[in-house]
Amino acid sequence: MIDYSPLLDTLSRSPLAHWQSALAxxxxxxxxxxxxxxxxxxxxxxxxxxxxxxxxxxxxxxxxLHSTSPLSQTTSQQLHDALQGLHPWRKGPFDLFGVHVDTEWRSDWKWQRVAPHIDLNGKRVLDIGCGNGYYMWRMWQAGAELVIGVDPNLLFLNQFEAVKHYLPQAPVWQLPFTLEELPEPTAAFDTVFSMGVLYHRRSPFDHLLQLKACLRPGGELVMETLVIEGDEQHCLLPEDRYAQMRNVWFLPSVPMLERMLRRAGYSDVRCVDLNRTSVEEQRSTAWMRFQSLPSFLDPADSSKTIEGYPAPLRATLVARK
Ligand SMILES: C[S@@+](CC[C@H](N)C(=O)[O-])C[C@H]1O[C@@H](n2cnc3c(N)ncnc32)[C@H](O)[C@@H]1O
Known part of the structure; x- marks a missing residue:
């Protein structure tokens, strides 16, 4: 069982002191x-x-992660097998004591695109839909004072715990909740990330408002999501699956998403990155042996998904509360 008492202790000395009992x-x-x-x-x-x-x-x-004393081959194999027991690894990669966890996604590429546009130094950060926590480690490394991630997926929680096992003192925590399950009020975070979540939400405006509720006044939202090309009148509502995903509801154009953020009460809204996902960035590996993006695109025209929609294009927007 995960010992959250150091987090609860930290929270008791923060504006989130009221979280303590509800969270426990x-x-x-x-x-x-x-x-x-x-x-x-x-x-x-x-x-x-x-x-x-x-x-x-x-x-x-x-x-x-590395160790000052080299691992024996047996120990290295034991580590490899334990980590493989947590298959499929989607976000990463991780290099854990010489074991290279080559994940489905090159999440490091996304972080390279996002990181130059934000300052996390000394910040209290919330990562909504944090997956296995890959980005939380990068956020801590970028200077965040406390990083809390929420994600209801229990496999991803266990993958996070595999890394945290070797960094027990890190001020980085993953909670097995959805955003909607967090105790209120939550308006205490300097920076809130929502990456790869908006299109999974049936009610995108509610998501934008729930994210805003987590920010302190003046705090910053980092929103990364699937978009389509077009003006503020354009969005895509897939009839059924999108790139084989069942739970994709809504892909706005960047101008529409900017307008939505303004209508939700954010200011200083700007798009800092636009990127078409390549089959080098998302693919099957030995650590994610199921089908991946190359199988989800039209074999005759890779600018389309297998369902005939525009292929995945992702935007990162930042906005202020
Ligand atoms: C596509 S993944 C994105 C992971 C990571 N943020 C990234 O950008 O690579 C979406 C994640 O959001 C989580 N998720 C879905 N609905 C959520 C909700 N209501 N609250 C928090 N997390 C949610 C899923 O479990 C999943 O891990």
């Missing part, structure tokens, strides 16, 4: 009520992680 209760209910067929197997993988001494982290170019 919510965590207990969530973690005790966990019934997922694979959970015991994932937790066994965490127990199989070898204890290592002299752990050091180097996040300058990615998420890389």
């Amino acid at each position: 209760e919510g965590l207990q209910n969530r973690l005790e009520g966990l019934h997922h067929g694979d959970l015991e197997r994932w937790q066994q993988s965490l127990r199989n992680l070898p204890p290592l001494d002299g752990v050091e982290c180097d996040f300058s170019e990615g998420v890389r």
Whole structure:
């Protein structure tokens, strides 16, 4: 079981002091009520992680942990097998003591595009839909004082815990909740990230407003989402699947998303990056052995998804509360 007491202690000395009891209760209910067929197997993988001494982290170019005493081949294999037990790894890559976890996504490429546009120094950061926490490590490395991520997916929580296992003191925490489940009020974060979440929400305006509610006045939102080309009158509402994903509801154009952010009460709205996802950035690997983007595009025309919609184009916008 994860020991959240250092986080609860930190919160008691912050504007989120009122989170303490609600979070403690919510965590207990969530973690005790966990019934997922694979959970015991994932937790066994965490127990199989070898204890290592002299752990050091180097996040300058990615998420890389190393040990001052080299790992034996047996220990390295044990680490590899424990991490493989947490397949599929989607966001990364991670270089953990020489084991290269080559994830489905080159999330480091996205971070390279986003990071130059934000200042996280000394900031209290909330990462909504944090996945396995890859970006949270990058946010901490970029100077954040506290990073809290929320994501309801329990496999991703276990992947996060595999890394945190070797960095127990890091002020980086993942909570197994949705944004909507966070105790209110939440208006205490300097920076809130929502990357890859908006298009999964049935009610995009509510999402923008819920994110705003998490920011302190003057705080900054970083919104990354799928978009389409076009003016402020254009959006795409897929009839069914989009790039084989069942739960994609709404892809606005950048001008429409900018207008939505302004209508939701944000100011200083600007698009800082626009990028068409390549089959080098999202693909199957030994750590994610299911189908990936190359199978989701039209084989005859890679500018279209297999359903005939425009191929994935992602925008990052920043905005102020
Ligand atoms: C496409 S992934 C994006 C992961 C990561 N943020 C990134 O940009 O690579 C979307 C994530 O959002 C999570 N998610 C979906 N709905 C959510 C909600 N209501 N609150 C918090 N997380 C949510 C999913 O479990 C999933 O891990």
